Amino acid sequence: MIxxxxxxxxxGASIATVSRVVNGSGYVSADMRARIEAxxxxxGYRPNAGxxxxxxxxxxxxxxxxxxxxxxFFGILAHTVEQALFARGYQAMICSTAESPDHEAAYVAAMLxxxxxxxxxxxxxxxxxxxxxxxxxxxxxxxxxxxxxGTPAVTADHHAGGRMLARHLLDLGxxxxxxxxxxxxxxxxxxxxxxxxxxxxxxxxxxxxxxxGPEHSFEACRSLAADLLSxxxxxxxxxxxxxxxxxxxxxxxxxxxxxxxxLSVIGFDDLPAARYTIPQLTTxxxxxxxxxxxxxxxxxxxxxxxxxxxxxxxxxxxxxxGTTAARAGVTLP
Amino acid sequence: MIxxxxxxxxxGASIATVSRVVNGSGYVSADMRARIEAxxxxxGYRPNAGxxxxxxxxxxxxxxxxxxxxxxFFGILAHTVEQALFARGYQAMICSTAESPDHEAAYVAAMLxxxxxxxxxxxxxxxxxxxxxxxxxxxxxxxxxxxxxGTPAVTADHHAGGRMLARHLLDLGxxxxxxxxxxxxxxxxxxxxxxxxxxxxxxxxxxxxxxxGPEHSFEACRSLAADLLSxxxxxxxxxxxxxxxxxxxxxxxxxxxxxxxxLSVIGFDDLPAARYTIPQLTTxxxxxxxxxxxxxxxxxxxxxxxxxxxxxxxxxxxxxxGTTAARAGVTLP
DNA sequence: TTGTACGCGTTATCAA
DNA sequence: TTGATAACGCGTACAA
Numbered sequence: 001m002i003x004x005x006x007x008x009x010x011x012g013a014s015i016a017t018v019s020r021v022v023n024g025s026g027y028v029s030a031d032m033r034a035r036i037e038a039x040x041x042x043x044g045y046r047p048n049a050g051x052x053x054x055x056x057x058x059x060x061x062x063x064x065x066x067x068x069x070x071x072x073f074f075g076i077l078a079h080t081v082e083q084a085l086f087a088r089g090y091q092a093m094i095c096s097t098a099e100s101p102d103h104e105a106a107y108v109a110a111m112l113x114x115x116x117x118x119x120x121x122x123x124x125x126x127x128x129x130x131x132x133x134x135x136x137x138x139x140x141x142x143x144x145x146x147x148x149x150g151t152p153a154v155t156a157d158h159h160a161g162g163r164m165l166a167r168h169l170l171d172l173g174x175x176x177x178x179x180x181x182x183x184x185x186x187x188x189x190x191x192x193x194x195x196x197x198x199x200x201x202x203x204x205x206x207x208x209x210x211x212x213g214p215e216h217s218f219e220a221c222r223s224l225a226a227d228l229l230s231x232x233x234x235x236x237x238x239x240x241x242x243x244x245x246x247x248x249x250x251x252x253x254x255x256x257x258x259x260x261x262x263l264s265v266i267g268f269d270d271l272p273a274a275r276y277t278i279p280q281l282t283t284x285x286x287x288x289x290x291x292x293x294x295x296x297x298x299x300x301x302x303x304x305x306x307x308x309x310x311x312x313x314x315x316x317x318x319x320x321x322g323t324t325a326a327r328a329g330v331t332l333p
Numbered sequence: 334m335i336x337x338x339x340x341x342x343x344x345g346a347s348i349a350t351v352s353r354v355v356n357g358s359g360y361v362s363a364d365m366r367a368r369i370e371a372x373x374x375x376x377g378y379r380p381n382a383g384x385x386x387x388x389x390x391x392x393x394x395x396x397x398x399x400x401x402x403x404x405x406f407f408g409i410l411a412h413t414v415e416q417a418l419f420a421r422g423y424q425a426m427i428c429s430t431a432e433s434p435d436h437e438a439a440y441v442a443a444m445l446x447x448x449x450x451x452x453x454x455x456x457x458x459x460x461x462x463x464x465x466x467x468x469x470x471x472x473x474x475x476x477x478x479x480x481x482x483g484t485p486a487v488t489a490d491h492h493a494g495g496r497m498l499a500r501h502l503l504d505l506g507x508x509x510x511x512x513x514x515x516x517x518x519x520x521x522x523x524x525x526x527x528x529x530x531x532x533x534x535x536x537x538x539x540x541x542x543x544x545x546g547p548e549h550s551f552e553a554c555r556s557l558a559a560d561l562l563s564x565x566x567x568x569x570x571x572x573x574x575x576x577x578x579x580x581x582x583x584x585x586x587x588x589x590x591x592x593x594x595x596l597s598v599i600g601f602d603d604l605p606a607a608r609y610t611i612p613q614l615t616t617x618x619x620x621x622x623x624x625x626x627x628x629x630x631x632x633x634x635x636x637x638x639x640x641x642x643x644x645x646x647x648x649x650x651x652x653x654x655g656t657t658a659a660r661a662g663v664t665l666p
Numbered sequence: 667t668t669g670t671a672c673g674c675g676t677t678a679t680c681a682a
Numbered sequence: 683t684t685g686a687t688a689a690c691g692c693g694t695a696c697a698a
Binding site: 348352 | 678
């Protein structure tokens with residue numbers, strides 16, 4: 001590993017001067033700066049992260065703690081966040097907690113030891129000892145996707161999204177509406193559900209039935225939906241996420257139901273896969289990439305101590321595609 | 334931040350002894366060990382990663398460099414690799430190169446500065462200056478998904494997979510077979526294509542047409558397939574990946590084709606989404622999770638200097654589902 | 667404008 | 683079995 005002394009020697013300068021050039025601090029003559037920069041480029045010098053970290057207390061790293069990377073939504077979010085951080089000169093330390101508070105705690109401890117400058121966090125639970133430790137160490141946190149008490153959050157309005165799901169089906173004349181989704185413990189899922197229930201209540205209705213499971217996979221959600229459908233037939237089914245909706249779609253097809261003629265299905269997220277079901281999935285689009293970038297902008301402001309930018313609008317959009325239709329016998333205005 | 338001196342003071346020991354306990358090295362009396370462990374637990378001490386790194390030259394981190402995290406295949410791979418590393422006491426530093434050699438180079442530089450103990454890499458290109466720098470720094474590397482000259486690799490046999498794709502269609506009586514996929518520059522894509530061509534050649538055939546694009550998304554692949562179909566109709570279409578196959582499926586449906594009656598479609602990977610198309614996608618399953626774990630096992634052996642475990646079988650499996658059928662007019666034996 | 671020298675928290679060596 | 687202490691590479695007061 002090539003170190004600061006090597007550069008100093010090569011450029012005929014002292015290590016202090018090299019440091020000043022590398023960090024852009026203090027006065028250096030143009031001539032000296034050029035010599036040093038040349039040496040840096042030539043030898044491919046990079047300051048040792050450990051030494052720098054020890055000296056300055058900052059690692060130029062941001063921890064990104066997500067419940068899973070094999071769930072496509074979080075994969076996309078991780079990608080966006082990382083690219084945004086990279087563009088601003090920060091390293092992302094991406095970890096996936098596997099929806100486990102224990103893993104989360106272990107990763108937070110590791111991040112503290114790494115002296116990360118900030119953390120972007122989609123927390124497993126909202127009463128969170130990991131968050132408390134981060135706060136105690138005065139590490140700025142931005143919550144993403146799911147709110148966290150006492151922490152700036154960048155998240156879509158899941159409750160409003162829930163209302164939009166129900167509203168769309170109500171507008172199509174549906175009155176018997178089932179709900180499936182996972183993971184049941186997650187705050188966004190609960191928020192969307194609450195929105196659905198609230199909107200239905202406004203129409204004097206309640207969900208025909210609700211099935212939330214622990215595991216967020218196509219297969220688990222298909223099975224949830226199959227159960228629901230065999231217990232009694234709604235005219236429409238809400239998937240709390242696109243994964244759930246796609247699982248539901250298959251449960252319906254397996255029963256010989258035609259979608260959307262016999263059963264309407266709607267999802268949430270607008271993952272790439274939503275446009276590639278047959279028929280194409282009606283869903284509420286969540287601006288994942290904007291969420292990632294806004295989270296990064298907010299965190300960077302926090303780390304610098306500057307006022308965070310105004311929270312951007314994170315619009316939820318109904319994407320009406322092929323899996324929802326007016327209830328049989330209903331004529332729309 | 335609580336440091337080793339605090340523990341030493343609290344336990345009435347010297348920092349050297351605390352270090353021995355924390356690292357499990359050297360002799361310490363049971364009594365002293367107990368006192369120190371108690372203090373560590375009580376105060377929540379974690380050795381400062383920067384200091385440790387500077388002293389020992391090791392960061393206990395493994396760099397994981399993938400072309401993208403928003404491609405579901407890599408999201409799953411990242412997840413597996415990270416969980417496996419975590420279980421063995423290593424931190425993953427996951428980066429996504431966005432299929433760009435420049436990003437790749439920047440991340441490798443960062444990893445070198447971080448003094449990662451090893452790297453798991455799905456390289457953008459195979460003649461790779463990033464790899465050369467890693468080798469120069471004597472950082473062990475394991476190639477994953479795509480082979481890299483001079484580097485131990487854990488990857489499915491893409492060429493054999495290509496043959497399996499063609500073989501399945503040949504067995505069903507197809508003689509006019511198109512190929513779509515992306516990204517065209519990627520080695521696995523090229524290898525699978527070569528396998529397809531080889532297997533077809535064995536039957537005295539060549540692909541009816543081939544369309545490879547730069548961008549690996551449903552939409553880009555759908556458009557590729559739409560082009561291909563409007564230039565001339567094969568009886569079967571190979572997607573070089575499930576994404577490509579799903580795009581192709583939609584291009585076919587958009588032309589009013591029935592799958593598999595008018596056109597057979599087959600994919601590669603067996604992503605979760607493959608089972609959730611309609612009809613369900615026939616594909617070649619790649620054992621993603623095994624690949625991730627094998628890569629970690631191999632890398633850990635390399636880092637420890639122990640002989641790497643024998644490369645596990647990474648079986649490719651034909652999953653015959655609903656999108657392939659015998660060519661019209663062909664009776665299977 | 668440039669250089670010297672100290673200390674950041676650990677681990678490892680050596681002496682006790 | 684334990685403790686004192688010298689590095690590790692860097693950033694920054696402070697001196698020149």
